[in-house]
Amino acid sequence: MGAYILRRLLLIIPTLLGILLLNFAVLQFLPGGPVEALMAANEGVEGGALSRTAGATGSEAGPAAGADSQYRGSRGMSEKDIAELKKKWGLDKPVHIQFGITVLNYFTFDFGDSFRKQRPVVDLLAERVPVSLTLGGWTFLLSYLISIPLGVRKAVKDGTPFDSWTSGLIIVGYAIPAFLFAVFLLVFFAGGSFLQIFPISHLHSPDADKMNWWEYTLDYLWHIVLPVLAMTIGSFASLTLLTKNSFLDEIRKQYVMTARAKGLTEQRVLYGHVFRNAMLIVIAGFPAAFFAVFTTATVLIEQVFSLDGLGRLGLEAIENRDYPIVLGSLFIFSLIGLISHLITDLTYTLIDPRIDFEGR
Numbered sequence: 001m002g003a004y005i006l007r008r009l010l011l012i013i014p015t016l017l018g019i020l021l022l023n024f025a026v027l028q029f030l031p032g033g034p035v036e037a038l039m040a041a042n043e044g045v046e047g048g049a050l051s052r053t054a055g056a057t058g059s060e061a062g063p064a065a066g067a068d069s070q071y072r073g074s075r076g077m078s079e080k081d082i083a084e085l086k087k088k089w090g091l092d093k094p095v096h097i098q099f100g101i102t103v104l105n106y107f108t109f110d111f112g113d114s115f116r117k118q119r120p121v122v123d124l125l126a127e128r129v130p131v132s133l134t135l136g137g138w139t140f141l142l143s144y145l146i147s148i149p150l151g152v153r154k155a156v157k158d159g160t161p162f163d164s165w166t167s168g169l170i171i172v173g174y175a176i177p178a179f180l181f182a183v184f185l186l187v188f189f190a191g192g193s194f195l196q197i198f199p200i201s202h203l204h205s206p207d208a209d210k211m212n213w214w215e216y217t218l219d220y221l222w223h224i225v226l227p228v229l230a231m232t233i234g235s236f237a238s239l240t241l242l243t244k245n246s247f248l249d250e251i252r253k254q255y256v257m258t259a260r261a262k263g264l265t266e267q268r269v270l271y272g273h274v275f276r277n278a279m280l281i282v283i284a285g286f287p288a289a290f291f292a293v294f295t296t297a298t299v300l301i302e303q304v305f306s307l308d309g310l311g312r313l314g315l316e317a318i319e320n321r322d323y324p325i326v327l328g329s330l331f332i333f334s335l336i337g338l339i340s341h342l343i344t345d346l347t348y349t350l351i352d353p354r355i356d357f358e359g360r
Contacts, residue, residue: 001349005342012338013107019334020106020327024099027323034115034321035085089115102327111328116320121328124313131203131309135301136293138224139231143293147236148282151243156270158248174237179300182230186304190226198226201306227305235293239282246278284348291340 086092090101105112111121150166157163190200199205203223208216250256251274259269299311310329317325 112324128310138228142232143236147239151240154244155247170237182304185226250274250278287340287343
């Protein structure tokens, strides 16, 4: 097993290198660049995504605004200023040299500074992690708390009306995009055309620092209800069906018939024998499932609910061509994803000793 783990860890290096190369190449073919995005914002271009984002993030740019002002006049940027910016950001070098510098820096976890915010990318990512981790963690927990009992119940009631109508609800929930359901929740429960029960943005109220611990906790839970619900609605469908099918496979095996023939109660058969074996595949998928929720479901939800998480940071960085943030966040997500898949494989071997990756 030690040799297998070492091989997998060593394979992470070329995999990350390939991911960096692909993402770097894609960024080179995108229209415009960080300098062009800054010019568009400074010259007050209206109607484009870049100018809208610049206006939305101008107040939070802080030092970036001051840094930008030294390269432009009141009506735009000169060729000399543009050349100075490219030299400062390393964009004047050939593409292959830029990529080589990026690889050397990123493999030492030096992601540089954001072009627009003029702050280290590591600091920006660290500030946004708690928000995304909150949404992903609660969604992951609720998904499993709903999926496992529901999947077991559907397996026991297989072919009954309960199984049929719950399957219909699951399919409908899976078919609704998370961001569309989020908009629906905002309209109906957050001051749209109907009720105003929940807040529409942020994880805490403005005066949260003056609250005691239990008021602070309630305020936090009050704020995350809608975004977590929007993320959860479609995330438990596949897990529920996986649990159901796994239970059905186990229920039809010979040892279940033997246990029933011995006079064991149905509850003892289901939860004393079947449950342990049927949950192997579900439990082994914990690491990969958490990573999937953490990275894929938060982007649009954070945008809809104005939550400053990693997804929103990455989306703003793409719109503004802020390459250090884009590549840095992709590098971190890729690394965590590769490690989570390794942990998933190791979890399989811990749960079921019959699985031997070393033998392969």
